[in-house]
Amino acid sequence: MAKRAAEPAGPRPLVILAGGGDFPLIAAEQVMEAGRPVLVVGIEGEASPEIEDFPHTWVKRGQLGKLFSIMRTFKAQDLLILGMLADRRMPTWREVDLVGLWEVLRHWRMLQDGDDTVLRKVARMVEARGFTIVQPADVIPSMIARSGLYGRYRPTDGDLADVLVAYRAAKELGRRDKGQACVASDGQVMAREDQRGTDNLLERVAAERRQTGFTGSNGVLVKCLKPGQDTRLDLPAVGPATVRNAAAAGLAGIAVEAGSTLVVDEDLMIELADRLGLFLMGFALSSAALGGQSGDGQPRGGQPQGGQPRGGPAKDGKPTGGKAKGARS
Incomplete structure (x- = not known):
């Protein structure tokens, strides 16, 4: 029996599920500059029309089935979720497609958990289908x-x-x-x-x-x-x-x-x-500044690192920040 040909090596395709604001746009720009295939999936009513400057498509709130189909067609395993959500509620029954309805029924108990945000609940349903939610720090570290x-x-x-x-x-x-x-x-x-x-x-x-x-x-x-x-x-x-x-x-x-x-x-x-x-x-607050607390983020004293007196310029009088790729004016 002939061996199956290996898939050509290359960057993993990435789908960006885009809410509002410029973050999804700048991320798409940087990912494309890095040579990675990217598809922006805009959430209708949330994402900027400017996503149409990139390879893109649109989904409505609750269309999980359509999102999964888009990712499979694009041969993408990785999903990056970026952007603001003006409307943070869970979709209504009328907004959910058939696959989304099935996922809601499968995860009904989890969806009743008030400790999770809407985004985390959606992420858990996406991961249940075998896809990977990636961290912004891994994709757009700059x-x-x-x-x-x-x-x-x-x-x-x-x-x-x-x-x-x-x-x-x-x-x-x-x-x-x-x-x-x-x-x-x-x-x-x-x-x-x-x-x-x-x-x-x-x-x-x-x-x-x-x-x-x-x-x-x-x-x-x-x-x-x-x-x-x-x-x-x-x-x-x-x-x-x-x-x-x-x-x-x-x-x-x-x-x-x-x-x-x-x-x-x-x-x-x-x-x-x-x-x-x-x-x-x-x-960044050190563990000493946090009063020896574990990661509960409630300091007992100390100061943030890097502080210097205000009222004058930094050492050389010039900005210390590096140039950000893909900046949009």
């Missing part, structure tokens, strides 16, 4: 926040103290699955993210400060991973709009958890922050 300063300005000791306060609050918020970001100023939590997202959080801070007549630059935005969060899904993210909104809210800077935050348009973020006078930093 979009993952690194530790250290990004731009010209550096945080003061007071700013770093606010970073720690906001970090503690954001971890507690995440533990309750309510959000990934908080704003702190003068050692106090000013505002917490909710289901409306980070832009809304910053708009609320700006509105409060307008009402009180605040002028100046004080306070920080911190974004970080929820305790126990699946790092393949719904990572915290920042981009140029975050910088603009933080400046409009009168904040001194933005700090994100290194290694687990998506950074879009890094060059543009640095340019905006330098022009608007904000510091940008990625931070």
